[in-house]
Amino acid sequence: MRHSDPLPSWREGATKTAIVDFLDAARSVPVDQRVAVFDNDGTLWCEKPNYVQAEFLLGELDAAIARDPVLGERDEYRAVIENDATLQAELGLERIALALVELCAGIGPGEFDDRVRAFVARSMHRERHVSYRAMRYSPMLELLDALRADDFAVFLVSGGGTEFVRAISQDFYGVSPEGVVGTLVRYEFSRGEDGRPRLVRDAALDASAANEGEAKVANIQRGLGRRPIFAAGNTAGDREMLEYALAHDGPSLALLVDHDDAEREYAYDAQAGTIAFEGDLVEFGRDLGWTIVSIRDDWASVFGP
Amino acid sequence: MRHSDPLPSWREGATKTAIVDFLDAARSVPVDQRVAVFDNDGTLWCEKPNYVQAEFLLGELDAAIARDPVLGERDEYRAVIENDATLQAELGLERIALALVELCAGIGPGEFDDRVRAFVARSMHRERHVSYRAMRYSPMLELLDALRADDFAVFLVSGGGTEFVRAISQDFYGVSPEGVVGTLVRYEFSRGEDGRPRLVRDAALDASAANEGEAKVANIQRGLGRRPIFAAGNTAGDREMLEYALAHDGPSLALLVDHDDAEREYAYDAQAGTIAFEGDLVEFGRDLGWTIVSIRDDWASVFGP
Numbered sequence: 001m002r003h004s005d006p007l008p009s010w011r012e013g014a015t016k017t018a019i020v021d022f023l024d025a026a027r028s029v030p031v032d033q034r035v036a037v038f039d040n041d042g043t044l045w046c047e048k049p050n051y052v053q054a055e056f057l058l059g060e061l062d063a064a065i066a067r068d069p070v071l072g073e074r075d076e077y078r079a080v081i082e083n084d085a086t087l088q089a090e091l092g093l094e095r096i097a098l099a100l101v102e103l104c105a106g107i108g109p110g111e112f113d114d115r116v117r118a119f120v121a122r123s124m125h126r127e128r129h130v131s132y133r134a135m136r137y138s139p140m141l142e143l144l145d146a147l148r149a150d151d152f153a154v155f156l157v158s159g160g161g162t163e164f165v166r167a168i169s170q171d172f173y174g175v176s177p178e179g180v181v182g183t184l185v186r187y188e189f190s191r192g193e194d195g196r197p198r199l200v201r202d203a204a205l206d207a208s209a210a211n212e213g214e215a216k217v218a219n220i221q222r223g224l225g226r227r228p229i230f231a232a233g234n235t236a237g238d239r240e241m242l243e244y245a246l247a248h249d250g251p252s253l254a255l256l257v258d259h260d261d262a263e264r265e266y267a268y269d270a271q272a273g274t275i276a277f278e279g280d281l282v283e284f285g286r287d288l289g290w291t292i293v294s295i296r297d298d299w300a301s302v303f304g305p
Numbered sequence: 306m307r308h309s310d311p312l313p314s315w316r317e318g319a320t321k322t323a324i325v326d327f328l329d330a331a332r333s334v335p336v337d338q339r340v341a342v343f344d345n346d347g348t349l350w351c352e353k354p355n356y357v358q359a360e361f362l363l364g365e366l367d368a369a370i371a372r373d374p375v376l377g378e379r380d381e382y383r384a385v386i387e388n389d390a391t392l393q394a395e396l397g398l399e400r401i402a403l404a405l406v407e408l409c410a411g412i413g414p415g416e417f418d419d420r421v422r423a424f425v426a427r428s429m430h431r432e433r434h435v436s437y438r439a440m441r442y443s444p445m446l447e448l449l450d451a452l453r454a455d456d457f458a459v460f461l462v463s464g465g466g467t468e469f470v471r472a473i474s475q476d477f478y479g480v481s482p483e484g485v486v487g488t489l490v491r492y493e494f495s496r497g498e499d500g501r502p503r504l505v506r507d508a509a510l511d512a513s514a515a516n517e518g519e520a521k522v523a524n525i526q527r528g529l530g531r532r533p534i535f536a537a538g539n540t541a542g543d544r545e546m547l548e549y550a551l552a553h554d555g556p557s558l559a560l561l562v563d564h565d566d567a568e569r570e571y572a573y574d575a576q577a578g579t580i581a582f583e584g585d586l587v588e589f590g591r592d593l594g595w596t597i598v599s600i601r602d603d604w605a606s607v608f609g610p
Contacts, residue, residue: 032475109526109530110532162527166530176337177530178484178529180530187523187526187527189520189523196548197522197549206527218492218504221492221504222492224482225414225467225485226483227415240494240502244502247501247502
């Protein structure tokens, strides 16, 4: 018998039962196979109206233009600053994203960390006017704790920048930097004038593609070296990762967070991510045996008290 | 005052004092910056007369040729089987290594793990006729424990295959798979006949180069996301990693294991690794402030009782 409910922010119902049943069943799995992976944006914290990382990069852009106004004339930056949907569509999201990544080229990993942490510490969510810390989902934080209480290794597998997520992962989610798999920017080895080795951020990605879709599965092996038996996500970019977790022989669980609560959070389609999906991802996932988390129905509290 | 010596296999002297002083000084470093990285072959376990991974691959080659004798006619394999130094030099180590990696192409990460573990469980060191477990260096195992007792995160940064090292890292060194950075083989995402996603080992490396030299530093950032303040290695492939650790502002330590004990282990030059180094690496390192570990003088015991 459980002495206290480790998931008080989850309403009683089929979803919570599926989670509790999985936790019970997983106690029969060898500890080194108890591996859980979580997407970050839209799964552990709010990703609307804009990814937090995008807000960070916009701040970097403002600062860069303040230093060098000519930068503002560059198409990729103009498209963002003027919020020009036509120009954005013409240039493509990837080209714009890489142009924004360029803003941090030339600095070391330590300085990048410092910038992200300073940004997260000082910034407020654009519409809710609370800290980003307060935009984490309480039910998911409880779930991280419940998994760890049962000796799960808990990892983050994000489409966002690896270093961006690492800068907050320990503080926000209790996940140390080596437990974060994301989209990697290339680092170049170089030496300072004193001959000491150092790493410098490049303007290019380390891999051929962002950490979304099939890449998430390959990067889980690359970075973590174990297969998950639990996965949680919220868009088509998480599809393969959820399928991969569920393909495990033995207890497994795949959670898809459905953003259906315009009142307490945001309401938007699961196919609204950066990877295209034809059809209804929620229905598709249900057919595959995924457990759908309705924010409206399953969460008693979204952001905590 | 210390109640008991955490490093009983280390003889009293300048080397042990340097380690103990570093451990003391590191208690003033924030816990999230207490990061230690260790090379594996020749640093944590014996790499002579042959890398353990090479022995594993030779076993895979024997098995493959038993199944398909024609394979034995392939130049890269013939060079190995016939121990033909001229042919080996002609083909080059990299081409031979990649041909051996090919032997495991097409299998999944789980099966690769199983093969490595089975090999390590059943095999004996070629000359000492003891298990590979018994070929770990006791003084270094004590050092891993001493670092962890002071809340260091301890990682392995090996020139060997990432998955090979991961298969034994928890059991042999208490390091979980995500804490291992090595030379990565590419994995391809695919689907089985039942539509389930799976990963399949490729015959190619994931990166442009093996995890040696400068690549070790970049891959520490890639895979672990934190900079070490302690590093231990034994060849020129560890040079940049040792320099990187020592470049940290604040307490830091770089250890170079010098294999100078033909009686109890093996005696060979530190420049005998896969990366060329002109000159005497031990003298070079001493000039840079590295702490040189003489197996002959500094270790009271090499492999334990």
